[in-house]
Every structure is written in structure tokens, then in C-alpha cells.
Amino acid sequence: MVALRGGQDYPRSVGEFLSWFGTDADCRDYLAWLRWPDGFVCDECGHVDGWRLADGRWECAACSHRTSVTAGTIFDRTRTPLTVWFHACWSFATAKDGISALGLQRTLQIGSYQTAWAMLHRLRSVLIRPG
Template sequence: MGGIGRPHGLSMSDFFSRYGTEEQCREALFVKRWPNGFVCPRCAGNTYYPRQPKQLMCASCRHITSLTAGTVMHHTQLSLRQWFMAMYLDAESKRGISAVELAAKIGVRYTTAWYVLRRLRLAMSQREEQYLLNGEVDGDDMFVGGVSPRRPGRSTHKVPCLIAVSLDKHSYPKYMRVTPVEGWDQLEVTRRVLDMVDVNATLKTDGMGGFNDLSETGYTHIRTISAHLGEDEYFSPVLHTQIANLKAQIQGTYHRRPSKRHIASYFDEHCFLFNRRHMRVGVMDRLLNACALSMQIRVAESA
């Protein structure tokens, strides 16, 4: 009930058949960037001359643009084949891929692999920010991180987070959003919930005080309060499963507690893969689309 398994994934044989050469990767990226044909970013002209392998010159204004210009793939020395392989390995893995493993798979240094994954997660984050959960939604607070000896409950130094999962008519999970929070006060919790859940949704939570303002904000808010729930139990079985899966991914794949600075990108990666797990076009296609249409933002190279 709600793992990240994707039954219609792209086989490695199919991947190499579609993207096995640099030319195939260039053609695929061109189609993603300009599905209706080339459009010059300066004059909107439709005719171009090929120059260097990744460059196009507009026939009207002579402006030169790159296939990767303005995307998270720009200003790197990696080949498109390496970028596409990184996308494939990340998209088709049930729990994501670590920088150590990616470095070995595509033949780069650890720091380069880490940088590539940061940029892939940036593209995923940009896509996830465009969508809000709606309909029936379960939400809860949680902590993510390693063991904190002698610091139980909300006094822990683990990262505090909010998770929300929309449900279908059979109460199975449809889509998920996760975000770190600065604390549990009502203003912060409400602000973060508004970033994840449509205000017209019916939102079910436990009795945590930070959720108290949700009804006044406009949500149909259902609070479930039970004195019989233990510290590690949840009012929603769906949330219980998804929280366990998320923690298992972070601990099992990355083998350390992510820094608060970067943890939001790990959450967005997890949600991106989960939310597209049943798409017939495949998660690789959606990740390629996200990277092709991404907006480049400077990504810090230091961990």
C-alpha cells in the first residue's frame, strides 16, 4: 500500500536503445525543449542552423543558444549521455541513488555525482512546487534524522517536518508532499500546509496544536484525537506507511542524517518519484521533461 515500486519502468535495454548515443540524447532533449519546433529565445524565430553539437544559431537574429541553456544541465562538462544515465538511475531506483553509487555508475568523481544529484533534485523541486494536494488529505508532523540519545519527543535535534498524502476513493495514497518546518507554532504550520495542500481540501490531522488554525484558513479540518496512540503510532495507516518508507529511503540510501540545509531536496525527490510511480510514460520521461524545462538556479557545490 504505497511503496514507490513502478511496474511500468524503462528497462536498461530500452534505455540504451533510446538514449545510447550522444546524438540520440541531443535529439530527445531538443524535442523536450521545443516540442512544436525550435523557437528562438530572443526573436521567436523558427529557423536555425546547427553549430557546435549543443548549439543552435537563429537564422533571423543570429542569436546562438544551447540545448542546455537555462536548465539545470547547463555549465557542466558532462556529456548528455552521462546526464541521461544519471536521470535513468535516479528515476528507476525504488529508493533513489547515492552520490557514491552514481559516481561509480557514470564514471565521475564523488563531488561531480553529488552536484548532478543536487541539480536533478532541483528540477524535481521545481515541478513539485507547481502542484497542491486536493480532495481527501491526511496530514501529520514527524521528525527525520538519526538517533538522538536522551532527547525524546519534540526536544530532539532531528529535523521537524510536515507530511501530507491525498487519498483516492478507496483510501489508497495518490500523491504526497513533504516539507521541513522551522517549528510547531500555528503560523509556521499553517504557512507550510498552504504550500502543500489546496485550501479547498478536506484535511485530516491529529490533535497537534500547530494545526489549530487550519479551519480558520479555509480548510475543512478534521482532527483525530486519541489517548490510545503511542509515541510511534499514527492516526492514519496511510501516513504510517509513507513515513516509514521515507525514513527507510533516507537512512538506507544515504546512510546519514541529511543536513537541514539540503533535506527539502531529498523530500522533493522522494515525492517526485512517488507521485509519478504509475505514469505509463515512465518516471524517466517525466524527469527528463523536468530537467529540460527547469530554470537554472545556482546550486552550492559544498555538502
Template sequence: MDIFSFGVHFTDESSCRLHFKEQRDKQGVICHRCQGKDHYWLKNKWSYQCKSCKARISLRSGTIMESSKLSFMTWYKTIFLMSTTKKGFSSKEIQRQLGLKRYEPVWAMVHKLRKAMGERDDRYTLEGMIEMDEGYFTIEASENDHKTQKSGRGSKTKSNVMIMAESTVLENLDTGEVERQCRYFKAKVLTDHKPQGTDQTLQSSIDGNQNIVFTDQSTSYVNIADYVEIHVSKKSNEQTTKETLKWVHIAISNAKRNFVGTYHKIKAKYLQLYLNEFVYKLNRRYFGDKIFDRLVIVSITANGH
């Protein structure tokens, strides 16, 4: 959705509410008391009422907008800003675009959306041929880092991130040229370099064990063959980066460039949220205008707490 279409469709608070209700009706409303799925709509209260137990459910209840005092229009403008560009916006820039005085509610809203993006992508797993490698992302040094290192405020450190890409090898029948095409990605922050953490991340990200996983020869990957049909490991070099692990390295490079150009600093405990947004939009790179509506649906179906 471009800025002109947004301005036509969402002119005021009421138009945003109505659109949100339409999308929520399509997803279905479940009573928080009796789990009933049949409801009346109380127009004057902007609430649902369960036909079974008569419990009332507000339009925001059970969504990421629950407990938020920000208007539907503010949420919709934020969803538009976050879905309209590949790079995205920092919370500070969104605050400036919205013309709001307080930063904290904007920061909380944006991180709720990022968390919801991650929850949505966690529903899906990778299958077939999977590239897998680690990238080191620059983050703000924590207080513990400041205590253990001779570094002052504003110093930086690195965080280890596992990047996975579902790729397919295609061969041009005329030329015989072979190239790898990519579908979906995953990115997960690792707490250490131990094989156990890598194994758990892989298991939670793939569909079954009938897969082929390509990696370099890192010692973190010693147990991967136990969880997949075939594990292909190659010595890390320029050729491996360009061919065998092409898409994961493209994703790592693009994510780093995105973060450096958009965010002033990223704390370790929030790195996964920034990765959620990057991967969510990367996996929907061909959605075009539909990504706005998809993100509205995510805000409805994600856990509101």
C-alpha cells in the same frame, strides 16, 4: 523505461543529444537576448540561432545542463537511475554506477535534478480535501548544534517538515464503508513551529480558499481557518492517524524509511532537495515508464541557474 529499453535507445552520446534536442524542440526555445521564439538549427555547431537577432543558443543553454562538463550520456544515465526506482540512489552510488572518478560533479548534477523536480511540483497546487501534518526527519547536526550541545561529529538532530495530501472520501454503496483515496502530495521544510510559517506554507500550496483542511489540534494551526473554507481539527490519536490523516502519515513513514535505507546522512540545507525527489516520484507513482521522459523534460524547462 527499463534497463534494456534504455540500452537500445541510448547507445552513445549522439543518440542522447538527438533525443534531448527532440524534447527541447517540443518545449520551444526562447532567445536569451531578444526573447524570440523562431530559430534555425545549426547542425555542425549543435546550436540554435535566433532568426531575429542572430544570437546563438547552445543545446544546453537555459537548461540544468548549462555549464556542466559532464556528457549527455552521463546525464541520461543519471536521469534513468533516479527515475527507475521508488527509493532512488545516493550520489555516491550513482558515481559508482557511472564509473566516474570525481564525486563533486555527480553530487552537483543529482542536486540540480532534485531542485528541478521541486520547481516542477511547485507549479501545481492542492485543492478540495487536504490532509496536513508535520513530520520530524533526522538530519546531521550543524556546526551551531555542535557548539550549543554536548555532541560530537556525526551527531544528529531533527528537522520539521510539513506534509500535505490531497485526499478524497469515497463510500462503497454496497457496504457503506468509507475510505480516503489520495492524489497529490507536497512536502516543505519548516524553519520553526510558529503559525506564521505554517500559514505561508499552506497558502502557497493550495488553490484558492474553497478547500477543506484536516489537521490535528496543534497550536501551529490556529490561523488556518482564515485561509480555507473549512478547517477540521481533531485530537491527535491512533484513530486520527489511521483515518483523518491517513495519507500524510503514510507519506511521512515511507519518506523516513526511504531516507534511512538510501542515504548515509542528510544536511539540513539539503533536506528539501531530498524531499523534492521523494514527492516528485510519489506524485507520479502511476506514470510507469513515462517518468524518464518527464524527467528529461524537467531538465529542459527548469531554471538552469
């Protein structure tokens, strides 16, 4: 997962996007890499060593604090798979004229308009910078 480059570690195309983020584990790896580019850092005690647990969370080697790579992000405590979230981010970021909840629901083929609307709301709350 460290070999990413593309448009400087951001996928340049749909094909690249799909090959990078095929599974939730891929997405989690990417988030971990963004969050801890030099390796895990405990957000509780600042220790720089830890390991990944079977459920995908991380545990600090010093204080045993457990954290998720999605903690404090818009992906925190979501029941929607990360692959769907990443696809939503991609659609949101690449739609030239913006995207509606209905458009997102159709693109992602998710059953609930309410879910699409809530995702879009979260995306808009953080992605406010042009470009």
C-alpha cells in the same frame, strides 16, 4: 529521432534507454525535441526558423541569436557528457528507495565522488515531484 514512443516517448526499459541514448548527439536530439516539439523557436525573438551549428548549438534565422538546447537546464555548461547525465537521470528516476551519491558514482563508474554528489544535487533541485 522523431520516431520515439516507448512508454509515450520515455524509455520503458534499460534496453530501450540504452538504444535511445547511446551518444551525446542522441541526448541532444532528445532535448531539442522536448524543448521544441514543433521545431526550433528562438528564445530571443520568437522566430520559428533556425539551424544547427557544427558545435551543436542553434542559430536563429532571423536575429542570428545562438542558443544551446541545454541552456537554462540542469545540463547547462556541464563538462560531464550528456550520456552520463541521462544515465544519472534514469538511475535517479528508477531507484525505488532513492539513490546516494556513492551509489550514483558506482552505477555510472565516474571517478569523482564530488561530481556524483554535484549531479545528484542538481537532479534533486528539479526532480521534486513524486513519480
